[in-house]
Amino acid sequence: MxxxxxxxxxxxxxxxxxxxxxxxxxxxxxxxxxxxxxxxxxxxxxxxxxxxxxxxxxxxxxxxxxxxxxxxxxxxxxxxxxxxxxxxxxxxxxxxxxxxxxxxxxxxxxxxxxxxxxxxxxxYPHLRAVHDARAALDAGRIGDVLALRSTRAYQVGGVWVRDGWRHGTGPSGGILLDQGTHQVSLLRALVGPVEAVAADGDLGTVALTLRMRSGVVAQSMLSWSSPGPAAQAEATVLGTGGRLDVVVDYEGDEGGCLVWTPTSSEHGGKENYYDSxxxxxxxxxxxxxxxxxxxxxGEEGMADLAVVVAAAESLAKGGASVAVRAVGHAGA
Ligand SMILES: NC(=O)c1ccc[n+]([C@@H]2O[C@H](COP(=O)([O-])OP(=O)(O)OC[C@H]3O[C@@H](n4cnc5c(N)ncnc54)[C@H](O)[C@@H]3O)[C@@H](O)[C@H]2O)c1
The missing domain is CATH 3.40.50.720 (NAD(P)-binding Rossmann-like Domain)
Structure with a gap:
């Protein structure tokens, strides 16, 4: 026992x-x-x-x-x-x-x-869709990675805004802190550490351009003012031999990894985000x-935060690219 x-x-x-x-x-x-x-x-x-x-x-x-x-x-x-x-x-x-x-x-x-x-x-590191995507990338299913993007766009409301701290200009406020670490975690899980980031936008809608250490470029769009379906391809990776989508579902169980090549198409999963x-x-x-x-x-959470901190610095500097600070053994 x-x-x-x-x-x-x-x-x-x-x-x-x-x-x-x-x-x-x-x-x-x-x-x-x-x-x-x-x-x-x-x-x-x-x-x-x-x-x-x-x-x-x-x-x-x-x-x-x-x-x-x-x-x-x-x-x-x-x-x-x-x-x-x-x-x-x-x-x-x-x-x-x-x-x-x-x-x-x-x-x-x-x-x-x-x-x-x-x-x-x-x-994100707990989602089966992300594990499957990582395995497909490691197996070379879509060839060499050319570029990737992630999008987290929804209309925030209800219980999520009742106390005001999320939407406000206070120390907890803004979508970059709230959803930025999620999306950085997703991108890092797919293609590894982030070297530099440039950000443009405001408290509620932000667009990021991230240079990954591998040399690949990623883009990430975050908004809590844009309604959309509960199940969406939050990340797409473009490869020389095909592409893959990480589909995340907040209401149903349509989440999973979709791997497409000119000769095949597989959607591997039935997953709800909150199961994680x-x-x-x-x-x-x-x-x-x-x-x-x-x-x-904690080290991995710190690596995600380091990218968001650099993005906030970029926002304050009018969108200039900012190097991500190295943090401990996890890298950023
Ligand atoms: N991982 C996810 O999917 C996910 C989703 C939503 C929220 N979150 C995170 O969850 C956290 C809370 O978000 P929320 O939307 O539930 O906020 P919330 O405002 O609804 O709830 C926070 C609660 O903490 C209480 N609180 C404040 N100080 C406290 C203290 N010292 N001890 C105990 N309780 C205290 C408040 O009274 C409040 O009830 C945030 O970090 C947010 O980013 C994560």
Whole structure:
């Protein structure tokens, strides 16, 4: 029998409630539902059987907490993660790892110094479509890669904007932080590290041109003001022998990798984007149990953030290309 891991969920807002409902209700093990808004903590407590608390400190005084799953607004990630690591708890934190590289470095160093797992809830490396795309590229199914693009465009609304921090000009605001790390993670998973990035746009719509270390050029468009279908080809890779699309579906199960060549066409998958949240939590708990590195450790979250930080610098400089800072062993 493996010893149960006692998990506290910190942040019972939109994402916290989804994870509670779709992951922890089936998994068990949640001992604390933490949110300064007592109604939100109560909803998650009711769903999962955890006890509701207003803060991590309060929860730790009352119940056993081995690990903390952090689902709070971006600028609050680092403070809460450092508090949890300082208390000897393993951590899973939502993307982006932090809002600054110095905060990200402090979080990664604190986890390493304490010998604790720091995993980032970054979905793309967990998607089967991305694994299949990577395998097709490695097998040379579309020949040599010429160029690639990614698009994340949708109309944000409802629970995602009710507290205002996402849309605002504050430290957590803007689509670059919110969706930029996702798209960088997707592009890096497909063709490797990013060397430099140029960005143009505003808080809600941004276009990026990324020079990958391999020499290939990528473009990425992000917008939360453009409605579109729930299932879309978020990434397309053009090769000398064909092309592939990574289709992501947020509502149904039409996600998967489409590999096309002049003589064949294969769509390998039936996947919903949110299934990856269960995979991420299971991977994190497995890392805690076995000591194996999680699929997306803090270093990888920091590498994604380094590209977004360079893109923000480019935006501030009117679209000039900015070199991505090297961060630890993961590269960027
Ligand atoms: N990976 C994904 O697919 C995905 C999707 C959506 C959101 N997210 C991420 O999830 C995180 C939360 O986003 P959201 O849309 O759920 O935000 P939200 O505003 O709906 O919820 C955040 C909650 O955190 C609570 N909170 C604030 N300080 C806290 C503290 N110290 N301790 C505990 N709780 C605290 C707030 O009261 C709020 O209820 C963000 O990092 C966001 O980027 C990830």
């Amino acid at each position: 493996t010893e149960p891991i006692h998990v506290a969920l910190a942040g019972c807002g939109a994402m916290g409630e989804i994870v509670a409902r779709t992951v922890y209700t089936g998994l068990g093990g949640l001992t604390a539902a933490i949110d300064p808004d007592p109604r939100r903590a109560a909803v998650v407590a009711e769903l999962t059987g955890a006890l509701p608390f207003g803060s991590l400190a309060e929860a730790r005084r009352a119940v056993r907490v081995d690990a903390v799953d952090v689902r709070v607004p971006h600028h609050l990630h680092s403070g809460l993660v450092l508090e949890a690591l300082g208390a000897g708890c393993h951590v899973m934190v939502e993307k982006p790892l932090a809002t600054t590289l110095s905060d990200a470095r402090a979080m990664v160093a604190a986890a390493a110094d304490a010998g604790l797992v720091l995993a980032v809830a970054e979905n 949240h269960r995979l991420m939590v299971l991977d994190w708990l497995e890392s805690i149990r076995t000591g194996a590195e999680p699929v997306v450790p």
